[in-house]
Amino acid sequence: MAQPETDVFARLERFYDAVPRDATVTEDIGEFVLFVRQGPGWPYYARPRLGADTPSAADITAVRRRQRDLGAPEAFEWVHETTPDLLAVARSAGLEVLLAPLMVLERAALVPDLPLPNATIRFLDPSSSRFATDLMATRAVGQLGFGAPANAAVPVGVRAAEPAGPRERDSLPPLSPELVEEQRSRYASGRFTGAVVESPTEGVLASGLTQRVGDVAEIAGVATLPSARRRGYASQLTASLARHALQNGVDLVFLSAGDDDVARLYSKVGFRRIGTACIAEPAPSEI
Ligand SMILES: CC(C)(COP(=O)(O)OP(=O)(O)OC[C@H]1O[C@@H](n2cnc3c(N)ncnc32)[C@H](O)[C@@H]1OP(=O)(O)O)[C@@H](O)C(=O)NCCC(=O)NCCS
Numbered sequence: 372m373a374q375p376e377t378d379v380f381a382r383l384e385r386f387y388d389a390v391p392r393d394a395t396v397t398e399d400i401g402e403f404v405l406f407v408r409q410g411p412g413w414p415y416y417a418r419p420r421l422g423a424d425t426p427s428a429a430d431i432t433a434v435r436r437r438q439r440d441l442g443a444p445e446a447f448e449w450v451h452e453t454t455p456d457l458l459a460v461a462r463s464a465g466l467e468v469l470l471a472p473l474m475v476l477e478r479a480a481l482v483p484d485l486p487l488p489n490a491t492i493r494f495l496d497p498s499s500s501r502f503a504t505d506l507m508a509t510r511a512v513g514q515l516g517f518g519a520p521a522n523a524a525v526p527v528g529v530r531a532a533e534p535a536g537p538r539e540r541d542s543l544p545p546l547s548p549e550l551v552e553e554q555r556s557r558y559a560s561g562r563f564t565g566a567v568v569e570s571p572t573e574g575v576l577a578s579g580l581t582q583r584v585g586d587v588a589e590i591a592g593v594a595t596l597p598s599a600r601r602r603g604y605a606s607q608l609t610a611s612l613a614r615h616a617l618q619n620g621v622d623l624v625f626l627s628a629g630d631d632d633v634a635r636l637y638s639k640v641g642f643r644r645i646g647t648a649c650i651a652e653p654a655p656s657e658i
Pocket of ligand 1: 516
């Protein structure tokens with residue numbers, strides 16, 4: 372039976388609060404909790420504390436000051452349905468807010484595994500000697516993929532650049548050994564599960580991962596090299612990550628889509644929009 376949406380939002384809130392904690396220390400600032408990363412890796416954001424009131428503009432200013440002091444990005448995230456009044460507060464405090472479709476998997480609607488053209492899906496194994504190479508390839512694919520959104524407009528009169536492919540992927544700088552080891556332990560603990568779409572001749576063409584806390588998992592970082600798009604790679608990779616999570620005891624799989632076009636792709640895989648994830652940073656005029 373489908374769970375009531377309110378229960379899903381409460382579970383998502385607990386997930387978002389838990390997920391950064393094994394790599395951060397927290398600071399309570401007003402109604403926010405700021406996650407401060409310890410060690411290598413991508414810095415985290417501030418979000419409303421569990422059960423807190425709506426943060427104020429003064430709370431936002433205080434968090435931004437602290438983030439600047441720490442050299443961390445001035446980043447905020449929350450779920451609109453859980454903290455609805457924060458959107459107006461954030462905008463009035465000078466933040467630009469991305470409204471990302473928040474989607475949950477409808478288990479019965481999950482598409483079956485289908486063969487991919489010239490490629491197969493492989494899960495990353497943290498105990499394998501290939502792990503560091505795989506991690507580098509997935510990071511490079513993510514960087515090139517997110518650097519070239521699917522619907523990026525090319526100005527009239529400008530010839531579209533050749534889409535980035537395996538050559539560009541292989542020319543990005545390597546990851547630090549500290550980061551590789553930090554990631555290896557997070558994969559080994561089951562917190563992260565990564566998968567790639569791999570071609571026998573061109574290597575890793577698409578990548579994505581699941582982060583899991585208890586029986587909730589978020590699919591994130593799904594990206595396809597610009598040279599390998601529209602072959603079904605991201606759709607099938609997302610379906611495989613979701614199926615793998617379900618087969619390993621997860622019963623709520625969710626994601627936030629970058630925009631409505633990407634949300635359409637995920638809805639074809641079996642996800643349904645339930646709300647909006649807000650991702651905020653200072654508007655360009657505020658930096
Ligand atoms: C969004 C993104 C991951 C999609 O990757 P992709 O591998 O091209 O995705 P798919 O091939 O599975 O699907 C893309 C489209 O191609 C279509 N398609 C799938 N197989 C196809 C085929 N063999 N021939 C033609 N079209 C095909 C899909 O139906 C889908 O169409 P739609 O956009 O109208 O829904 C990719 O554009 C990307 O990396 N973007 C930047 C990063 C990003 O936004 N990631 C999502 C984060 S939430």
